[in-house]
Amino acid sequence: MHTWTTTPITPDLLRGALDLERTERGLLPHRLPARARAQYTDPQLAMAESQPSGVRLAFRTRATAVELDTLPTKRAYTGMPPRPDGVYDLLVDGRLTDQAGAAGGDTLTIDMAAGTAENRPGPIATLRFTGLPDRAKDVEIWLPHNETTELVALRTDAPVEPEPDRGRRVWLHHGSSISHGSNAATPTTTWPALAASRGGAELVNLGLGGSALLDPFTARTIRDAPADLISLKIGINLVNADLMRLRAFTPAVHGFLDTVRDGHPTAPLLVVSPIHCPIHEHTPGPAAFDPAALRDGELRFRATGDPAERAAGKLTLTVIREELSRIVRQRAADDPNLHYLDGLRLYGEADSAELPLPDGLHPDAAAHRRIGERFAAFAFAADGPFAAGRG
Known part of the structure; x- marks a missing residue:
């Protein structure tokens, strides 16, 4: 049985995002700042920059279990097979240790022939990673590169702190x-x-x-x-x-x-x-x-x-x-x-x-x-x- 500690998701726990938007349900990472997004409200650009390619949570902890609540936006194309869920990669001290997908979330259905798109709200998803080594370690959770993802809550069975600066360029x-x-x-x-x-x-x-x-x-x-x-x-x-x-x-x-x-x-x-x-x-x-x-x-x-x-x-x-x-x-x-x-x-x-x-x-x-x-x-x-x- 884990005793969970909830840690607010703050900018110092995120790498690879240039802006963070507070939404009704969580925190939405952006790869373009608000001023840039406001200069051309193109749906393709809005979708692309909000998909968190290269964005990851990065923290140091002794936790052996981590839970992350997210609200992904799935894309579906009319007349085509369903797309697989986006993948979350968990790295421990720089090594890939586990992977997960988030079931649930909103669905954006795109009809390419008609040029239309419809959004259907869905539930928050919870990912759980367990069996992490019981020692102080750097943990990174890379968000799906092709799936817009709102971050809702981070829970661990030990305290977390921002990953220290390792001096990488x-x-x-x-x-x-x-x-x-x-x-x-x-x-x-x-x-x-x-x-x-x-x-x-x-x-x-x-x-x-x-x-x-x-x-x-x-x-x-x-x-x-x-x-x-x-x-x-x-x-x-x-x-x-x-x-x-x-x-x-x-x-x-x-x-x-x-x-x-x-x-x-x-x-x-x-x-x-x-x-x-x-x-x-x-x-x-x-x-x-x-x-x-x-x-x-x-x-x-x-x-x-x-x-x-x-x-x-x-x-x-x-x-x-x-x-x-x-x-x-x-x-x-x-x-x-x-x-x-x-x-x-x-x-x-x-x-x-x-x-x-x-x-x-x-x-x-x-x-x-x-x-x-x-x-x-x-x-x-x-x-x-x-x-x-x-x-």
């Missing part, structure tokens, strides 16, 4: 749904989480599904956030949203980098171009759902642009890689801490043949691991852009 990464963790199996196996673990860095993940669009409010968020290391993975969302042409893209990249540098003038800054994505290598966007796949209960994407439109300035992944490389070379003459990584080094054409993107856009769990390992091997190498002592 803070790595802030911004990217698309691939960085967010789409199709990764668990929150600690998204490619940024894997890379951070290998590099010994404290991750702040600003991978925002469908929303890596060079938004000025995102640049200002990065400018103002504490960070020792910064990486920006730019490209795929600009193509599949068909958001801008080359004339707008180049100044927008410069402006984004200028804003980040206003707050972090000497931090190692790594610009990463897109990984290989066959549908958009030479074909502009917009991307669209494949209606034939939807009829079969599958989710796949296709490119709907015309390759000939590249001559008129339409963006493809090959165009973006060429331009990002040129921009970084130009700026690096005055910015020795600015670096470039071709995304094809993380996942290229041969990888696509071996581990194809299941839905045409997003890597699977095995590909996430490969990308994370390759990123860490490049960025955190002794001579890499994130090597100790850089910046």
